[in-house]
Amino acid sequence: MLMLIPGPVQTRPEVRAAMADDIAPWDDEFRAEYAAIRERVREIAGGVAGKHATLPLQGCGHFIVEASLRTFIPLGGKVLVPVNGQYGERIVKLATEAGRIAVPMMLGDKAPVSPEAIKAALEADPEISHVALVVSETGSGLINDPNILGPVIHAAGRRMICDAVSAFGAWPFRMDEHPECDAVVFTSNKCLEGLPGLGFAISPIDRLEACQGQAGSWALDLSDIYFHALKNGWGSYRFTPPAQVLRAFGVALDLYDAEGGQPARLARYARNAAVLRDGLVALGFTPYLADEHQGPIIVNVRLPADPNFEFFGFIKALKSRGVLISNYTTTLDGPSLRIAAIGALEEQDIRFALGKIGETLEAMGIGRRAAA
Numbered sequence: 001m002l003m004l005i006p007g008p009v010q011t012r013p014e015v016r017a018a019m020a021d022d023i024a025p026w027d028d029e030f031r032a033e034y035a036a037i038r039e040r041v042r043e044i045a046g047g048v049a050g051k052h053a054t055l056p057l058q059g060c061g062h063f064i065v066e067a068s069l070r071t072f073i074p075l076g077g078k079v080l081v082p083v084n085g086q087y088g089e090r091i092v093k094l095a096t097e098a099g100r101i102a103v104p105m106m107l108g109d110k111a112p113v114s115p116e117a118i119k120a121a122l123e124a125d126p127e128i129s130h131v132a133l134v135v136s137e138t139g140s141g142l143i144n145d146p147n148i149l150g151p152v153i154h155a156a157g158r159r160m161i162c163d164a165v166s167a168f169g170a171w172p173f174r175m176d177e178h179p180e181c182d183a184v185v186f187t188s189n190k191c192l193e194g195l196p197g198l199g200f201a202i203s204p205i206d207r208l209e210a211c212q213g214q215a216g217s218w219a220l221d222l223s224d225i226y227f228h229a230l231k232n233g234w235g236s237y238r239f240t241p242p243a244q245v246l247r248a249f250g251v252a253l254d255l256y257d258a259e260g261g262q263p264a265r266l267a268r269y270a271r272n273a274a275v276l277r278d279g280l281v282a283l284g285f286t287p288y289l290a291d292e293h294q295g296p297i298i299v300n301v302r303l304p305a306d307p308n309f310e311f312f313g314f315i316k317a318l319k320s321r322g323v324l325i326s327n328y329t330t331t332l333d334g335p336s337l338r339i340a341a342i343g344a345l346e347e348q349d350i351r352f353a354l355g356k357i358g359e360t361l362e363a364m365g366i367g368r369r370a371a372a
């Protein structure tokens with residue numbers, strides 16, 4: 001099965017094979033393996049030894065996003081959340097449930113947030129201490145670029161938290177160029193192409209020290225992960241880790257380096273997304289985003305107007321031809337087909353999928369593919 005979904009993404013067989021052994025997480029050899037992975041990840045994030053720390057957390061992306069909000073924003077503190085897709089809405093919910101005051105900026109989901117809008121919102125409310133950004137809005141496919149927005153947040157004297165879950169490793173971002181950043185968070189899966197099960201934050205050590213004790217949760221406290229490492233070593237976990245996922249992640253990082261790191265990964269995904277978008281347009285679909293806002297991670301197209309089109313029937317018929325795409329929709333302005341360009345996918349995989357999408361449309365008698 002060829003999977004074109006934005007998480008868990010398709011992985012390489014070498015990565016999956018690395019999970020085959022039983023592992024004792026506190027074993028000396030494994031501790032060294034884990035500590036080395038923390039350093040590699042910090043380097044990918046442009047972090048500096050002794051200044052930035054890698055904080056791994058068991059669980060999925062939402063856990064590490066919530067942990068970053070709790071750790072750095074005090075209880076009752078205010079966070080500005082540009083909402084231009086489903087993941088922005090999720091940050092609002094995570095922050096609110098954690099007792100932080102989310103200030104949502106509702107923007108529709110067709111364009112990135114502008115630096116001017118961030119600047120104006122921060123000027124209007126001096127109580128806002130943080131801006132929480134979704135870097136690649138996996139709901140719609142657009143990019144809120146922290147390289148453009150970070151300096152505005154910095155100039156306003158506020159802090160930034162980046163949900164880079166569907167961007168990290170592909171979209172360029174370096175902690176050493178972003179003194180305003182409290183955390184860039186991501187997972188073992190998505191653009192780093194490991195197995196799902198672990199989240200990571202990269203954060204400045206001085207901020208982890210300053211924010212000690214304010215998370216209001218032991219399990220989701222990134223400062224506690226840092227202080228635990230200081231006391232027990234960088235190869236130690238507080239609680240049982242998915243050790244096999246971590247080992248497989250090490251193999252995924254080897255493949256990442258061999259490919260050429262961030263620039264190569266971005267180039268492959270951008271090519272995949274362009275081929276995908278052009279191919280879908282050639283098949284008659286209407287893209288959800290304007291060309292200039294299309295990011296390299298995920299492509300959404302509106303559902304065909306043809307009365308023969310039926311969402312779940314289409315997904316199932318495509319699956320029977322060996323191609324899996326999301327069986328749910330995440331765009332805010334009407335439903336869409338969501339197809340990922342990320343994961344262990346090459347251009348020929350995208351072309352294969354386009355061929356199968358075309359075959360499925362023909363087989364189902366779907367002539368009018370443009371949106372209504």
Ligand SMILES: *Cc1c(COP(=O)(O)O)cnc(C)c1O
Nearest residue numbers: 007060061062087138163165166
């Ligand atoms: C995938 C994703 C997450 C996390 O999703 P989980 O299902 O919790 O792993 C968070 N933010 C963004 C932008 C994502 O794409």
